[in-house]
Amino acid sequence: MTLAEEIQELIQVMVKNHPKTRYYREPIVGYASASDPLYDQLDELIGNPQIHPKDMLKGAQTVLVLFLPYSEVVYRDIKGNQLASTILSDAYMYTNELLDKIMKQIQQLLASKGYHSACEPPTENFDHVTKTACWGHKSNAVIAGIGTFGLNHLVITKKGCLGRMNSLVTDACIPPTERPNHSYCLFYQTGKCRVCTTNCPSGAIYPDGTIDKKRCDAYLEGKNIHDWQQGCPQCSLGPCALKGF
Template sequence: MQKRLEAYIKGFVKDYPNIKGTITKWGEPLITFCDANNREFEKLKKVVTPEHSMPRDFLPDAKTIIAYFLPFEEAVIKSNIKGIESSKEWGVAYIETNKLIYDLNSYIFNIIKELGYEATIIPATHNFDEKKLVSQWSHRHVAYIAGLGKFGLNNMLITEKGCCGRVGSIVTSLKIETTGFHNEEYCIYKVNGGCKKCVKACVNGSLQIDSFNRHKCYEMCLYNDNNLGDIGVADVCGKCTVGMPCSTKIPTR
């Protein structure tokens, strides 16, 4: 079943630009599976927020978490390197990828339902506490537990295809074989204290080596949303992810 679902997800993403006529294109997704009863999920109530949902909050009979990473094509990444403001291509990629995640989750939801099991359709974003600016279901943290990647100094999930892309996840009652979890760090700074390019790239100082001001970061995201207002809701920045050693790969390997 693991291989079948991987094929479904990869095929859907590959065909999506032609079917939907999107401007954005994506690389082949990375997909991992983990046990929904993994005790690591309980830690998210301390690491993220006490209100963070557990898999069983979505499905009482939750068995598996499917986590995936949708890497942006190189043109999208390069478009956002220069300047202080986010590029239009980056903003469009954010919007179109959020829609892709919803459509993909709906597609997998229907496949799993046809097999006689339950699944969820969780939005890619904007499911967060607007005062605390923390998500009640952090796709990145869930994906970390599922072995999809490791957190970098920039607070992004570094996967085998880097951190420039979007993460999605699905909760299901279908039991699926789990994938492994790697203990090695992927961030150069966390390995030897080097790099720190993401801190230098932060346009308003919200990201520091020893701290992160999420409200200040979000101010920049809202600024870009206003600047890119004609394309839809694009509260993005991404400067700490583009042009980095970890943008498209694991830099420590």
């Protein structure tokens, strides 16, 4: 079994055995080379200094990215409840926890083979003024080829954008995943879908491809006043919720 296969199996088992396994579909895992030239362009592309994988971990070779796509159970509850889906809030908390646990298990597996690794939490690792992180899981996902940026500013994978992700750097050498040669976003493909811009309750996503992060965050802050009101998924509920194009 290759290292990538062992990691895939570990993830699948952990998701399958999780008490909230009904919240998820099959996980997506991708790999980027820590030497991918895109990492040198990130500061400019994002407009905010980013940590290079090789600064995150001495001798870094590979960046692993894991996306846990939410299931129709979560999707239907959000659709039905609009602004206060209890299942989404539950999924938000359990998924952050599960992503952390999976990463720790992967780190143990890597350590048992003599490899080093480093990772960041799934969220809450961003600057609250710029609303930008210096270790962005989305950029890693795009570089690792598991998805492309949508008009909604989320990563749209083959299984859609509704879900959560995490990434990890290791000095183990795992072959990179191929990047798709087209956008998975319907708008970027056909120019015809703008559901995310019209769905956004705070009007933070503009049809010209820009986002007002502060507006989005202010809305989230105002809404998430109880634990059962975490997240606002409205920009992830368009045709790209459960599939990429």
